[in-house]
Amino acid sequence: MIPDSSRDPHPTDQAADARLLILTVVLIGVFFAFGATAQSMLVHGVPAPRLGGHALGPVAEATLRASINLLTVGIIALGAAWMRIIDRPLWIAAACALLVSVVAATVRGALQLTFDVHPVEKPLDTLHDAITLVPVSLAVLGTGVAIVALSRRARSADRERHAAAIRAAEALDELQQEEIRVRREVADTLHGTLQNRFVMLAASLAESGAQLDSGVDAAESRVVAERVRAVRAELEELRERELRALSAALYPEALDLGLVPAARALMARIPPSIPVHVSVNEVPVPDPLDRTSRLLLVRAIEEGVSNALRHGEASELALRLEGSDGRILAEVRHLGAAPVDNPELSGLARLGGRISDRGGELILQSKPDGAALRAWLPAGTGAPA
Incomplete structure (x- = not known):
């Protein structure tokens, strides 16, 4: 029996x-x-x-x-x-x-x-x-x-099987909602900030063109030239910052090369005024993660950096990437303000749910001098990509 x-x-x-x-x-x-x-x-x-x-x-x-x-x-x-x-x-x-x-x-x-x-x-x-x-x-x-x-x-x-079907449906819904959120964010940026700045640049160029058509003396010519240079500088800033940010929102830079290059590229965008320390231990390049798992860890790093800068008053950031015990860990640690008790974690909750569906975990830990956001996923979640 x-x-x-x-x-x-x-x-x-x-x-x-x-x-x-x-x-x-x-x-x-x-x-x-x-x-x-x-x-x-x-x-x-x-x-x-x-x-x-x-x-x-x-x-x-x-x-x-x-x-x-x-x-x-x-x-x-x-x-x-x-x-x-x-x-x-x-x-x-x-x-x-x-x-x-x-x-x-x-x-x-x-x-x-x-x-x-x-x-x-x-x-x-x-x-x-x-x-x-x-x-x-x-x-x-x-x-x-x-x-x-x-x-x-x-x-x-x-x-x-029934529970797995429900988890798969929920994961798919979360993925669709995340795609909608990113699309809405990109659309708002295009129709809001970028469109407004391009309109202003177009108006400035039109004004400069009108001045040139009406004829200008040497002093006015210098003013027009200065205005054109300012337009060029702003266009360069839009290309370097806004368009790069939109591209990263759609698909993080260097993601196809591996988690380590993508994470380093992400941390390189942090303002120089904030010290950044990156440590990598036993994470190969390329790593054994599939694109979805790699993207989830990069999104976790983005969330950690974003929350540290927006809410944590971060004076220093540290990123730790580590591979051990058949899993890959990404931890963002900041020195600054600790998170409030029972914070609203809508974005982190969605991301944590997607990570959990793939057998991993997302944890926000309060520290006496700041906080740490830790995310890990099994190293064998898919074919290397």
Whole structure:
């Protein structure tokens, strides 16, 4: 017998398992009950029981023998369910099954003696039947427990498949929401900041062109030239900062080269006024992560840097990349203000959920002199890319 005691089933599942055990034991036991009745009457030719000094007829004898055997089957089934042998460790379940079998054999023997199925003067026949019943009962109970264990495994596998389907659907929804968020951010930047600045630059160029068309003297020419140089400088700033930021929002720089190059490129954009320390330990280039996992760790680093600069009043930043124990860790540590208690982590919560779906973890830890955002993922989450 192999009872599945590795989990604590829900009460509803326990009731269903108990019903399945009773049904299995009864069905198999009924087969043995009628088989034992036929064997006693037709094969072994045991003398018919006598009631009131008269031998019973074949129908009455079969009814009496079958009734005793069926009652024994009921005792075995109900006893096993009452003692919950399917929810106990193996050795305890075996002891309980043996106890139920001995009790059932004893009751059967007492009924056989009471109704003269075995004459009182031949107690060895009753003992022989009782001894024979015990292994048969154990075999029936073992079969019942095995069927319940298979049912539990099937139920657990079905629920795991269902849970996996739900997690996959949630992960897909999170991915879609993240894509929508990035698209909205890019659209807002294009239609807001960039569009406004381009409009202003176009107006400045138009004004300069109008001045040139109307003719200018040397002093005015210098003013127009200075204005054109300012427009050129602002265009260069837009290219270097805004367009690079948009490109990084859509796809981080150097991501295809590996986590380390992408992280270094990200940290290189931090203003020089804030000291940055980067340490890398046992993270190969290229790394064994797939693009999705690599992107998640880069996003975690971005969140850590962004939160440190916006909310943590960071005076110093440190990035640690480490590969050990079959996983890759990215930690952003800042010196500055510690996070408030129970902060609203909407962005981090979404990112943490996506990391968790891939078998990793995202943790925000408060430190006396700042905070640390740690994210890790299994190193073998996909084919290297």
